[in-house]
Amino acid sequence: MKLYYSPGACSLSPHIVLHEAGLAYTPVLASTKSHKLQDGTDFYTINPLGYVPVLELDDGTRLREGPAIVQYLADQAPHKNLAPANGTLARYRLQEWLTFIGTELHKSFGPLFTPGTPEDYKPLVRERLLGRLQWVDGELAHKPYLMGEQFTVADAYLFTVSNWCGHVGVDISGLKHLAAYRERIAARPAVQAAMKAEGLLK
Numbered sequence: 504m505k506l507y508y509s510p511g512a513c514s515l516s517p518h519i520v521l522h523e524a525g526l527a528y529t530p531v532l533a534s535t536k537s538h539k540l541q542d543g544t545d546f547y548t549i550n551p552l553g554y555v556p557v558l559e560l561d562d563g564t565r566l567r568e569g570p571a572i573v574q575y576l577a578d579q580a581p582h583k584n585l586a587p588a589n590g591t592l593a594r595y596r597l598q599e600w601l602t603f604i605g606t607e608l609h610k611s612f613g614p615l616f617t618p619g620t621p622e623d624y625k626p627l628v629r630e631r632l633l634g635r636l637q638w639v640d641g642e643l644a645h646k647p648y649l650m651g652e653q654f655t656v657a658d659a660y661l662f663t664v665s666n667w668c669g670h671v672g673v674d675i676s677g678l679k680h681l682a683a684y685r686e687r688i689a690a691r692p693a694v695q696a697a698m699k700a701e702g703l704l705k
Contacts (some may be wrong), residue, residue, distance in 0.1 A: 504526065504527070508555050508556055510702055513556065515663045515698070516573060516660040516662075517569060520585060524580035525583070526580060550565070584653055585653050592656070594641060601656070608632065608636070623637055629672060634672055638667070640678040665681065
């Protein structure tokens with residue numbers, strides 16, 4: 504398998520999951536600025552939408568969108584318990600979290616990263632994001648991970664997007680449960696390995 508990624512972007516989530524699952528893969532750096540691979544290949548020929556992550560399977564099939572990719576990876580290593588079994592209510596709870604993170608958090612960061620976003624609009628975006636993260640903080644008050652006692656692919660996704668807060672002025676310093684959660688996730692060997700692979704940790 505190949506994972507097309509950009510350091511610190513949402514592709515960090517499947518990068519973490521690959522390490523958690525212990526699956527063999529080849530990382531391929533895809534610049535989200537130049538849209539070129541290191542060998543000069545136009546990334547738009549890999550993903551016409553121009554963004555990461557993209558997972559390329561050994562037969563050449565490509566899978567887009569982080570929530571789909573991380574569930575596929577989890578299902579390749581069911582003994583790692585990174586996702587509940589398909590068809591169970593717990594699996595739909597996982598999808599509930601992945602959808603929330605993708606639509607209410609991930610997508611909401613967009614205007615803060617987009618050049619040309621009016622400055623007077625950004626405080627509204629930050630306020631909305633903080634409100635959603637305050638709700639997540641409450642959800643984490645009595646459990647170590649989003650799904651309870653077990654780390655899942657949803658945790659890799661939340662950790663990834665919450666890392667962006669400090670880069671765009673969303674102050675989460677008052678969210679003590681989220682802070683403790685982020686420390687737990689950051690301490691996981693697979694998370695550290697993925698971050699080192701992306702040059703985010705020494």
